[in-house]
Amino acid sequence: MRPLTEEEQAAVFSKLANYIGKNIVHLVDRNDEAYCFRLHRDRVYYVSESSMRLAISVARPNLVSLGTCFGKFSKSGKFKLHITALDYLAQYAKYKVWVKPNGEMPFLYGNHVVKAHLGRITEDTPEHQGVVVYSMRDIPLGFGVTARSTVDTRKLDPTAILVYRQADAGEYLRDEDTLF
């Protein structure tokens, strides 16, 4: 476990900024307790300072996980967000997409969101914008990237993909062994 280097931190922040924009400040500068980002075995954990200090005394091979896993660095140094970061993304998301009940299961099985399943979408969502996907009862299901801007969606046919899936809650079952 170690703090992130400057480049790593920049990679994490720029990825997070796709979804929550300037709200990252609320993750870094919290009122309740000091939280920090720590890297352990290529995974980035968002962890409170007190539990980080507790984890220091655990030897590296014995430390399985700590705090909330936000994602991992690939071998080529790119950062990939995991579904476990959804709690924080959903809390601070700038752009949201709601899917209809008949679209929930297809999304949770790892499919993209098609227009037929789209319930609501934040107005003026641009193209290629990171969005958090909710069910109609406001339960966050995952996150993805928009394929079209809100304006362009009107002309599309019902089978057209609107949101490319990046992560969904179904990964908790599908990728249980490698997720955390």
Next chain:
Amino acid sequence: MDVSAIIEAEAAKHSAIAVEKDSAVEIDAGLLTITDPNPIDSQSYSADKETYLTELAREVFPDGPLALLPKPTTQLPRAKPLPKPKPPTKWEQFSAAKGISKKIKDRKLWDEERQEWVNRWGVDGKNKEKEEQWIHELPDNADDDFNPAAAARAERKKRVAKNEKQKLANMARAQTSEQRERKAEIERTLLTTKSSTASMGKFDKKLEGEPKVRGVKRKFAPNEIPSEQEKKTSLAILSKLDSGTAKVGKKPKGDHASGAEGDGAVLNVRKALRHASGGRGGAALGRELGRNNSSRGRAGARGGRRGSSSRGKGRGKSSS
């Protein structure tokens, strides 16, 4: 008084050194050199070179008109810069600070027992006295296998090693930054060449005592940083990211050309200028236009060019 004898003697002396030559010798006073351009007698030269040359050469008379040149007064400038004073060693710095004056020790020491001068160090040196004496005092707590002679020798060798280390450290400290850079560069080059084989230097023959090449270890910030400090660095990175995106913000590829001009201009000025000037640039075009304005007669001929420039503008528009 009859001085004719003296004058005659003097004249004879001069006639002895007066030389008859077909053409006069060339004198270069600057080099204090005389060159004889007269052709040599090739027959006698090839017959006996040595005697011929000695005959040709003028003998210096012991009391001939020799000029004793005064000592040269012109100072030749120094070719190399003055040597810089050596930077003080660590001990010199310390002794200067403490006001310790340097004591020069003699190489030889008086040995009371042997009643003679012996070397302080080196052959039969006084510093080896302890390890070479035939009887040793053993400390009370000595081990069974304690060898006092070996211990004394090890002690002396340790002192020598320490001095060597200090000397190297002083030398390293005395290096200028230039020397240090050069050394680092040489070492870098050496490392590169070492690993520039098909096996990355793995199967190359190693020299004896060659140090193992160690790479630079990555260094990370400690785990326990004050949370305030960590927060500050994170916020700094965030603000840098924000400003970075503001500067090099991604633009849709479609309106890149107009974006390059800023202000949402429709015309790509750079492209239009290049087209109008025939690839010679805006300065050449400006000069040409200036000439046009001064001479009316040619203005009509240049009109076509201006037309082409407007065409260039049109193309810039369509491409953007």
